[in-house]
Amino acid sequence: MKNRPTIGLLYPGYSAEDDYPALEQRLDGAVRLPLVHTSVGEDAHRVDALLDLGSAPRLAEGAKALSQYEPDAVMWACTSGSFVFGWDGAHEQVDGIAAELDVPVSSTSIAFADAIAHLGLTKVAVAASYPEDVATHFVDFMRKGGTDVLTMRSNGIITAAEVGTLGKDAVVSMIHAADVPEAEAVLVPDTAMHSLAWLDDLEEAAGKVVLTANQVTVWKGLDLIGDVPPLDGLGTLFRR
Template sequence: MVTVGLLYPGHSAEDDYPALEARLDGEVRLPVVITSVGEDAHRVDALLDLGRAERLAEGAAELAAAKPDAVMWACTSGSFVFGPEGARNQASGVAAALGVPASSTSIAFVDALNALGVRRVAIAASYPEDVARHFVRFLTAGGAEVVSMGSHGIITAAEVGTLEPDRVIAMVQAADHPDAEAVLVPDTAMHTLAIIDDLESAVGKPVLTANQVTVWKGLQLLGPVPEFKGLGSLFAAAGGGK
C-alpha cells in the first residue's frame, strides 16, 4: 500500500480524502495534515500568505509521522497565485523537508491535461474572477487554452465546502463550452470525489476536479497510476499516465 500525504489548508472539504480512502478499501493511504491559515479568503494577498513556505514547512513536519511515500500541497489557489516557478519552489521545499517527491494541485492540473492529451478547457471556478484569472494564466503557461471561464465570486473556502452536489453539477454545466475538451473545477475546498462520474455524465466529457487531480498526481509521483472506478476519465486512462 502506498501513502500519499496531503497538506490541506484549513477546514472545508478535507473529509473528501478519508472518504475516498475508505472507498478504495486499503489500496491507498491518504493522511491529511491541516496547515495554518491566516485569513480564509479567496483574495490574492491572503492566498500568498496561505501558501508561504513557513506554513508548508510546519505542515510537513507534522506529516512526517505518517511516513508518506509522496506529498501533495492540496491547494490550488494557494499554489497558482505564486505562478509556475513559485509553485515548483513550494513543491521542492516540501520534498526537501520530507525526503520524498512532492507536488501541488495546480501543477497536477497541468500534468493531468497532458496525460489525457487535452489542450482546450473550460473552467468552473468558485473564486472571484480576479483570482480565477491567475489560474487561467497558470494553465496557459502550461500549454492549455482556456476557451471559457465561469467564476462564482465565493470568498471563503468554508462556504465552498458547503456546496451541495446539485450546485456543483450546475456550476460545471454552466461553465462548459462546445470547444472545451474538458471542464476543470479548481477548488480543493469543494467536495467532488464522490460525484466525478456524475459531473462527467452532465457534460459528456472529462471533468478534472482539484481533489481528484491531487490524488492522481500524488500517485503518479510514485509510478503508473492505478485504474480506479468512480474517479472519472483521468483514472480510467490506461495506467493513468506517467
C-alpha cells in the first residue's frame, strides 16, 4: 500500500458526500478520498429509479471523470444503486467499472457482506432509511451473501436528499428501533446518511457493532489495495 492510498469514490448526487472530505481532513491526509458525483435521473428510493441510477452509462461517465485522480482502488459509493441489481448483478456492475479504470473496484453493498465476513459475524439487524420494498432487496442481497438477517426496520424515506438531513439522534433512534438482542450487529445501509463522525457514539448507543454505508465504503476501498490500517473513531470495523 502506498503511504497515501487513494480511494476514488463514485457518489450519486448530493446528500452526505461531505462525510468523506471531513474524514480525509480528520485523518490528516493519511488516506485520499477524491469523489466524483455520478449523474442522477430522479432522486427516489424506488426500484426503477435506482436501476437507472446504477446503470452502466452513468457509472462509465463517472469513472472517466475519476481517472484524473489516478486512484489505487475505486468504490461505487451507493448501496441501493448496487443491491437492486441482485448479488450477481452487483458484481457485474463493479466489474464494468474496473474494466473502465483498470484498478480494483467494489461497491457499498458488497462491502457490507465483506465487512460482516471480516468481523466473523452472522446475525444482524437492518435499520433501513428506504421504503420497505427497496429495503427488502437489501435484505435479500445480504442473505444471498450468507448473512442471517434477523429483523429489518424500514423508515420509508423516499429521497436521498432527506436522508442527508438526518442528525445523529435520528440515526440512533433508527438503530434502536431495528435492533434485537440476538443480533451481533446493526447495519445502516445508505450512503446518503451521515455517519463517519459518529461511529463510536452509534456503537456505544447500540451496545454492539454498527456498520454504516459510508464506513464500510472506506474500509472496503482500503481492503482492495492492502491491509486496512487501524483508524480511531471509525468503530469496531477499523479496530479489528
